[in-house]
Structures are given as C-alpha cells and as structure tokens.
Amino acid sequence: MPRSDVVLSIEGLSISADVRGETVWPVTDVHVSVRAGEVVGLVGESGSGKSLTALSVPRLLPENVRIIDGLITVAGKDMSLLTDSELSRVRGGIVGMVFQDSLASLNPTKTVGQQVAEVVRLHDAVSRTQAEAKAVDVLADVGLPQPRERFRSYPHQLSGGMRQRVAIAMAIACEPQLVIADEPTTALDVTVQAQILALLRRLVDDRGMGVLLITHDLGVVANVADRTTVMYGGRTVEDCTVIDAFEAMRHPYTEALVASAPRLSGLDSAGDGIPGAPPNPAHPEPGCPFEPRCSHAQSDCVVAPPPYITANNGHRFACFHPLLAHEVSRG
Amino acid sequence: MDSPILELHDVSRTYRAPRGSSGSKLHALRGVSLSVMPGESVALVGESGCGKSTLARIAVRIEQPQNGTVLIQGQPVSQLSRIESRQSRELIQLVPQEAGASLDPRMTVGSSIAEPLVIHRRGDSRERATRVADLLQEVGLDDSLSDRYPHQLSGGQRQRVAIARALALEPRLIIADEPVSALDVSVQAQILALLRDVRARRDLALLVIAHDLAFVRSVADRIDVMYLGRIVESGPANDVIAHPRHPYTSALIAAFPDPDPRQRNHRAAPTGEVPSAVDLPPGCSYASRCDRAEPRCATDDPVLVELAQHRRVACHHPID
Numbered sequence: 260m261p262r263s264d265v266v267l268s269i270e271g272l273s274i275s276a277d278v279r280g281e282t283v284w285p286v287t288d289v290h291v292s293v294r295a296g297e298v299v300g301l302v303g304e305s306g307s308g309k310s311l312t313a314l315s316v317p318r319l320l321p322e323n324v325r326i327i328d329g330l331i332t333v334a335g336k337d338m339s340l341l342t343d344s345e346l347s348r349v350r351g352g353i354v355g356m357v358f359q360d361s362l363a364s365l366n367p368t369k370t371v372g373q374q375v376a377e378v379v380r381l382h383d384a385v386s387r388t389q390a391e392a393k394a395v396d397v398l399a400d401v402g403l404p405q406p407r408e409r410f411r412s413y414p415h416q417l418s419g420g421m422r423q424r425v426a427i428a429m430a431i432a433c434e435p436q437l438v439i440a441d442e443p444t445t446a447l448d449v450t451v452q453a454q455i456l457a458l459l460r461r462l463v464d465d466r467g468m469g470v471l472l473i474t475h476d477l478g479v480v481a482n483v484a485d486r487t488t489v490m491y492g493g494r495t496v497e498d499c500t501v502i503d504a505f506e507a508m509r510h511p512y513t514e515a516l517v518a519s520a521p522r523l524s525g526l527d528s529a530g531d532g533i534p535g536a537p538p539n540p541a542h543p544e545p546g547c548p549f550e551p552r553c554s555h556a557q558s559d560c561v562v563a564p565p566p567y568i569t570a571n572n573g574h575r576f577a578c579f580h581p582l583l584a585h586e587v588s589r590g
Numbered sequence: 591m592d593s594p595i596l597e598l599h600d601v602s603r604t605y606r607a608p609r610g611s612s613g614s615k616l617h618a619l620r621g622v623s624l625s626v627m628p629g630e631s632v633a634l635v636g637e638s639g640c641g642k643s644t645l646a647r648i649a650v651r652i653e654q655p656q657n658g659t660v661l662i663q664g665q666p667v668s669q670l671s672r673i674e675s676r677q678s679r680e681l682i683q684l685v686p687q688e689a690g691a692s693l694d695p696r697m698t699v700g701s702s703i704a705e706p707l708v709i710h711r712r713g714d715s716r717e718r719a720t721r722v723a724d725l726l727q728e729v730g731l732d733d734s735l736s737d738r739y740p741h742q743l744s745g746g747q748r749q750r751v752a753i754a755r756a757l758a759l760e761p762r763l764i765i766a767d768e769p770v771s772a773l774d775v776s777v778q779a780q781i782l783a784l785l786r787d788v789r790a791r792r793d794l795a796l797l798v799i800a801h802d803l804a805f806v807r808s809v810a811d812r813i814d815v816m817y818l819g820r821i822v823e824s825g826p827a828n829d830v831i832a833h834p835r836h837p838y839t840s841a842l843i844a845a846f847p848d849p850d851p852r853q854r855n856h857r858a859a860p861t862g863e864v865p866s867a868v869d870l871p872p873g874c875s876y877a878s879r880c881d882r883a884e885p886r887c888a889t890d891d892p893v894l895v896e897l898a899q900h901r902r903v904a905c906h907h908p909i910d
Contacts, residue, residue, distance in 0.1 A: 304775065418863045448638055448801065448864070449845045449846055450845040450860045453847070478846070480849075480851075481847060481848065481850055481853075482851075483854075515776065519779045521778075521805050521849075523803060523804045524850065524853060530779055531779055532776045532780035532781075532782075533779075534780070537744075537774070
C-alpha cells in the first residue's frame with residue numbers, strides 16, 4: 260500500500276512504441292516512487308527509458324507510444340482512471356513539469372508574466388489581478404531579478420538561466436505536490452546549472468513538494484537528490500539513498516556509471532568507460548539488459564531478467580550477482 | 591627548440607551583432623594568444639559564447655581573424671604559397687562539434703574516412719581501402735562497419751569514425767571541438783581514452799575545446815580558460831584545477847557538480863550570468879560577477895601576465 264506521503268508511485272510500468280511498423284519496448288517493468296519533500300534522481304543514459312517513464316505520469320506520451328501495463332498514482336489518485344479534462348487539471352495543478360528546452364516550452368508571443376498568471380487562472384478561481392500578483396510573487400520566489408519589470412519581458416529577451424527560472428515558476432505556481440523535471444539544467448552553462456540546482460533544492464525544502472529529477476548526470480544527482488533510481492535498457496535496476504548509490508551500490512551498472520563520472524575533486528579517476536553500447540529496444544535480449552557489458556555476468560544472466568528485489572533496508576536492485584556492501588571501496 | 595605547430599598571436603574576431611541588440615559588434619575573440627607545441631595536449635575551456643569555437647575555426651582556417659596572426663610551424667599563414675598552404679592544412683585537422691551528426695548521411699563510413707585522402711590525392715583506391723581498414727582498427731571499430739551508413743551506428747561509433755577521418759591525413763595536431771558533450775557518460779570515457787591512446791601512439795598534439803573542466807582533465811597537459819573572448823588563465827591542467835588563480839576559474843570549479851553526495855557544493859554557485867558579448871562593459875569583463883572585484887576592475891581591463899612559471903592570469907586580484 261502506498262504510504263500517505265508518497266506523492267508519486269509507479270509500479271510495473273511497461274510501455275510499447277510503434278516505430279516504422281515495428282513494435283519496440285522502451286520501458287519494461289519500471290518502479291519509481293517519490294515522497295513529499297524528497298528529490299528522486301532518475302538516472303540513465305540515452306535510450307534507458309527515463310524520459311518516457313516521466314512523460315507517462317501526466318500522460319504526455321507521443322501518439323505512437325502506449326502504456327501496456329502498470330499502475331501510476333499521484334497523491335493516491337490512479338492516473339489511468341482520469342478523464343481528459345481531469346488530466347489537464349492535473350497537469351500544472353498537482354503535477355508541475357519542467358523540461359530541458361525552456362525556449363521551446365514557453366510561448367514566444369506572450370510575456371513571461373502572462374504565462375505564469377495564465378497557469379494560476381487555469382487552476383485557481385482568482386481574478387486576473389490576483390493571478391498577476393501571484394505570478395509576480397512566484398517569479399520573485401524563483402529568483403528572477405526585478406520580477407515586476409521582467410513580468411513584461413518576452414522569453415527571447417531573457418537569458419537561458421532566467422527562462423529556466425520562469426519555466427520553474429510556471430511549474431510551481433499552483434503549489435503542486437509533484438514536480439517532474441526532465442534534464443532541467445542540461446542546456447545550461449555550469450555556473451548557471453549550479454544556481455538552478457540550488458533553487459530546486461530550496462523550493463523543495465521550503466514547499467515540501469516531491470521532485471522527480473530526470474538526468475543523465477550523476478554529478479547533478481549527487482548534488483540535489485535524496486534518493487536515486489537507476490534505469491538501464493528500459494528497466495529500473497537500482498533504487499536507494501543517494502549516499503548508497505555512490506558508496507554502497509549493489510548493481511554492477513551503477514558501479515560502472517559512478518566510475519565513469521568525471522570529477523574535479525581529488526585525483527583524476529576517470530576510467531575507460533563501460534565497454535560496448537546500451538541495448539537496442541527493437542531487439543531486446545531475454546536476459547539482463549546489462550549482461551553484454553557486465554563484468555559480473557554469469558551464464559544465468561542470459562536466461563531471464565533478474566527480479567527487482569528489496570533488501571531489508573529498503574534498497575532495491577535487479578541483479579543475480581550483486582556487489583556485496585563490503586566489495587565497494589571508494590574513498 | 592621546436593616551433594609550435596599552431597600559434598595564435600593577438601587574434602581578434604568580431605561579428606555583426608544580432609538584430610535587435612543594442613550594439614553593432616559582437617566581440618567573439620579579443621586579442622587571444624595561444625600556442626600548441628608538437629605532442630602537447632592543450633584544453634581550451636569556457637562557457638557558451640566565450641569564443642572557443644570561433645578560435646577552433648580560425649585555427650583550421652575556416653575563418654579569418656580581423657587582427658592578429660596565425661602561425662603554423664612558425665610560418666604566418668598569410669605568407670604561405672598555395673602549395674604550402676595546402677600542405678599546412680593537412681597538419682591540423684578538426685573534429686567538429688557534434689562530429690558524429692556532421693557525417694554525410696548518404697556516405698558509407700568507409701567513404702567518409704577516405705574522403706580526405708581523395709581530396710588530398712593520397713594513394714589509389716586499393717591503398718585507400720587498406721588505409722581505411724587500418725584507421726577503423728586504430729579507433730576501435732570493426733572492419734565490417736566500413737560499408738555501413740552513419741544512422742546504423744551508435745553515437746560513440748560515429749564519434750570514432752569522425753576521429754578516424756581526422757587521422758586519415760596523418761596530421762600533427764587534432765583540434766577536437768566538444769568531442770564528448772553529446773555522448774553518454776559511459777561512452778564519453780571511452781572516447782577520451784581513445785584520444786589519449788591515439789595521441790600517445792602517434793605523438794600527436796591535441797587542442798581540446800570543451801565547456802567542462804572535468805572532461806578535459808584526463809587528456810590535457812595544459813588548460814587555457816576563456817571568458818568573453820579572452821584567455822583569463824593558463825597553466826598545467828592539474829595545477830589550474832587544484833589551485834585556480836583567477837576568480838572565474840575558481841567559480842567554474844566550485845559550480846561543477848562533483849559526483850560525491852558528501853561534497854554538495856551548490857551553495858558555492860556564482861551569481862549572475864555571462865554578459866552579452868555585444869555590450870561589453872569597460873574594465874574586466876568578469877567584474878560584474880566577481881566577488882573579489884574592486885573599483886579598479888570596472889575601469890582597467892587586466893592583461894594576461896605570468897604570475898609564476900607556466901602560470902598566466904588576467905586579474906587585478908588573483909587568488910593566492
């Protein structure tokens with residue numbers, strides 16, 4: 260049973276897609292949960308299925324993509340039971356969304372203030388003046404300098420960092436319980452990325468919402484997430500606290516990913532990467548998707564995918580030959 | 591002493607400012623000097639708009655600077671004859687940004703790699719085929735990929751093809767513009783390892799252009815940090831990362847999200863964003879964001895001076 264503070268629960272999600280007449284399986288048996296006041300980093304490389312998993316929550320999947328199986332609940336509500344009009348109240352209401360490309364997600368013909376105010380009026384029964392006042396407050400809260408003046412700016416008149424602040428303002432304007440942020444800092448310079456991550460963390464701490472942060476960057480996860488869910492080949496392979504993900508991971512893929520992550524502190528430890536390439540969802544193998552690249556693989560790994568099991572401390576992983584906690588020695 | 595393979599001396603380049611901006615000129619490069627010695631690996635690091643890609647295009651002569659000199663093996667390119675110019679182009683090869691995506695989609699991998707050999711009239715078709723097979727092997731790709739098209743390869747494989755293509759003319763220097771930024775982390779490390787191998791095997795010089803200090807760390811001997819069209823700090827790679835002297839370098843390092851949840855560093859985020867290269871403020875261009883700035887910084891533009899051996903910094907108040 261989902262606990263009362265669970266704002267997002269995804270259980271056993273499977274997604275199929277029709278690509279040029281062929282059916283592919285980009286997401287298979289995925290499990291994700293986010294509690295109030297928590298940032299969960301959903302990490303994976305391209306093709307891991309992380310973005311489709313995120314888009315399936317507010318039902319924003321492309322037309323050729325279908326949810327085949329699984330239960331998605333937001334604040335206890337089964338999303339599959341909602342009508343279209345109920346879903347549009349959820350989007351921007353209890354679920355806020357932030358995407359990578361703020362220039363594409365903002366309307367170029369409206370001022371940023373109008374756009375934030377519009378979100379407020381769609382979801383709250385307030386007057387235009389009240390909505391505009393709230394928009395200014397939210398723009399101030401996301402750290403937009405001179406929010407009253409910038410209210411009348413168009414997106415192209417703002418820098419990339421300021422546009423992403425506006426996109427975050429739109430996502431949080433109606434006090435959502437859950438924010439889904441898909442690579443929100445990937446297009447930004449590193450100094451601006453640091454500002455946006457600090458902002459996200461502060462908003463979570465101030466407002467107590469849950470955040471599902473989709474990223475390919477383990478450094479981003481290390482710096483803002485409380486918990487980490489790792490995806491590979493369309494499956495969730497590990498779910499644990501952020502400290503455990505870096506220091507006591509059980510899945511060999513998580514270990515290899517952490518070892519590949521570039522770092523500036525201490526000595527340069529960059530390895531040679533993970534040999535091989537991620538699997539092709541058009542040709543799924545019967546066994547564990549990581550088996551061809553895994554240094555722990557044995558003959559049983561090619562037969563069937565390992566089940567996603569939960570250790571007694573709540574640490575979840577899917578591997579027949581996991582690392583033992585004492586195997587991980589990382590300074 | 592050998593002369594540098596590539597030397598830029600006080601190079602400047604402006605563009606017409608985009609429509610609707612307040613000024614008339616965008617200053618992409620403002621008096622940049624840089625050299626790469628034979629076998630040396632230099633990284634040029636900076637955020638978007640700092641001029642690093644313009645510099646790469648000038649180094650391979652896709653573009654000309656308005657001021658300053660470009661020298662190849664000690665010879666100013668403006669004084670080269672046609673034949674010398676052609677020969678000198680073979681010495682320096684560019685792996686462009688998103689090189690994988692820039693491969694001709696209608697050309698097989700083999701023809702893409704052979705194309706520079708055809709253009710520079712090297713060998714007959716049989717010799718070229720042997721050469722392509724050797725190059726594929728050198729970058730860690732199977733021979734059989736020669737007949738494939740770019741869309742049939744993964745991103746990492748395409749990047750390997752782009753590197754093989756750049757190696758075809760046996761250059762002495764490869765300029766790689768953001769060689770890994772479009773790739774997945776596990777593949778990035780593979781490509782960086784390949785660049786290190788190729789460099790060691792061929793005693794090749796590298797100029798790696800990147801926005802990310804952590805990636806270049808494993809391939810570069812020396813780092814030049816750029817900000818708004820200027821080099822603001824230069825020094826041995828590990829030294830610059832461990833002891834940055836310019837406040838901007840220090841901010842870049844502080845902002846980098848290290849993959850270590852026990853060292854959360856977002857509180858160190860520098861304020862503000864890079865100002866427009868159209869409306870350049872007088873004085874130091876970093877002063878508006880700098881926590882060490884003093885009144886002098888707003889009026890006097892600091893020049894790059896040697897603080898210690900091999901350490902150059904353009905700052906009135908460098909970090910000790």
